[in-house]
Amino acid sequence: MKIAAALVIVLALVIGLVPQFTDCQSQGRALTLQNGSTVPMKCHWTAVAEIALAVPLFALGAVMAFSRRKESKRIIAGLGALLGLFVILLPTALIGVCASSMMLCNSVMKPTLILSGILVIAISAGTLITSERQVEQFA
């Protein structure tokens, strides 16, 4: 359980930090409007939104390390799977990243988030399976 928790914490850090260095904003690219001002591209907003998922995921990992009861493991698994799903949806369906495959946000940020999200879901599924097999131990 502690190993799974450590993995979730690491993935939370990846989800929160990697997009900050791989979105177009960090590469000095932005959208130029007709009036001359610049606004960030949508990959930047995806990166910001991922922080909002990474923080609760980090906390979830910390709680996971100390959870022993079957019921709490089930809840953690459910929350983890949900967060993992949104990690994947943000760069693909909800906000998105730049369309060109040449952009770093498309070639690095998006696949990293998808892979991390899949791993979070897999770990959550594993936690749920092991919790179902657990014989409840009373102190």
Added chain:
Amino acid sequence: MSMIALRDVTKTYQVSKEVAVTAVRGVSLNVERGEFVIITGRSGSGKTTLLNLAAGLVKPTSGEVRLADVNLWSLSDREQSLLRNQKIGFVFQFPSLLPSLTVLENVALPTMFATNHKNRDAYERAARLLEVVGLSDKLSAYPRQLSAGQQQRVVVARALISQPQVLLADEPTSNLDEQTEQEIMNLFRDIHGQTGITIILVTHTSQLVAYGTRAIAMANGAILDA
């Protein structure tokens, strides 16, 4: 026909190139069907080796070992293993339950090696045997969750799962306290009384000879009383 017959059996271990140790020297022993034989002796007297020879677990340097009139060492490994599985039950001195299996799985384990359909209903028979030894509430427990005495009772149940003709017990109570020792010995006596199974029990405690129908003493690899 004796149940177990050892004819002039010797077992010598080559400890090193120069040093050889004779654990059993020229022993002849007949154990009849239905006997409860208690073999006593100090550590190093050769009693465990004698038991292993009787079970076919170790090959004699010379002599013959027969079980139900079959020369054990004329059989292939497969035939010997099958014979052991069907005709002999073992109770060991050391904790011999597999830690990764539950109590029920441990008792049913020997049926996994059977090829004569004795593995059918294995779990039901195992549960019944655990009831006989007073552990019907521990079916899904793991060995680490049992006391030493409880573990030994599970081992006795396992020894009986294949309905063997012979029960071989190697110092089964040496790690137990006095009260538990009595419980285990009573269990052996009850099983012997109810089923008429042939039992050979090895111990260094001479007080236990009262539980058997015959007592044999060993020293320096030889039998003192036949």
Added chain:
Amino acid sequence: MNLGQFAWSNIKGSAFRSWVVFLCAMIVAGFSLSTVLIIRGAQDSLRLALDRLGADIIVVPEGAETKVESALLMGKPVKVWMPQENLGKIARVPGVAVASPQLYLSSLSNASCCAVSDMFMVAFDPKTDFTVEPWLKHKLGHELRLGEAVGGSYVFTPEGEENIKLYGYFITLKGNLAPTGTGLDQTMFMTFETAQDIARISKTRAEKPLEIPPNSMSAALVKVQPGADTRSVALDIMQQVPGVTPIESPDMFQTFRQQITGLLRGMLVILSITLLLSLVLIGLIFSMAANERRREIGVLRALGATRGFVFQSILAEAALLAVDGGAVGIGLACLATYLFRDLLMRSLGIPFLFPSLPSLVTLVGGGLVVALGGVTLAAFIPAYRVSRQDPALAMRE
């Protein structure tokens, strides 16, 4: 309980050891599959690119071979020119069936007049072209009109727009070609007429005009007559047309082939080392496990297990861990290779196309076999030795 269940209970009973073997199998299988996917992907990609080009010989200005290969394979725009009159000379060489000229252009970098930066643009002559034209006839049913273009699989019209802006000129994207995993996927194809129109408009509307030297072309694609020897034709072209280099199709992309071969060698070395170390580690782990379980195995033998059963049960443990670890490793390898394919292409500098599903299934099966074979091989000797030990001796302390 059967052998598999018994092996599984032993796996659960020694969690740390099982995890180590699992991880070794995962790494070996995953790395093997990644290696094969990358190399196979690069080779498939090269093959598709050559098929797409459709030419037996590509004639380029002398010294421009590497630049042109780079443009076609990696999508890095290039500007190379040779006199248009070379086309006539090439067409007259005996054995040449068709010679079709192409112009290699590129969009501007970070210019507001271009929707995409540094995109490779290829202009072709619709009268003689035999690469894009067949696709156009099949997919669109007509040739490209003025202001129209087709793109590789990565070319698209920006969101919310109806056209692609290049040099201040609005181009209508009529369709996308199938992916090749090469730079052709990021290339836009248009007619000579459209390219000249862009050059004309760009003088007033673009930050920098599109310069097309008059009476020039970048390359000529050649189809040889049936039965003609491509090598002889190429040699004749070299002799009769000064200042050009003809590249035969099989020799095309030599630089990249060498790169792929070099990469393959490097990856095979790393894979061999990883495999060897993993097998040694797994062998050691199973030896340790067999040693620690000597007494337990002695008990099993006393209960009636044959030598064969003991041997099979240890191999079954190895096989279960190999399959589970291998499956996870392979799954991760497939996922990572697929998700990061663009990054792989750019960082390794080779083309890459993810294999089709039937090919992938075959490769996955192969990967599992490697994992299974490797792990069970590593466990073979410890399993054999422990199955042969004397049960009575094994049970002694």
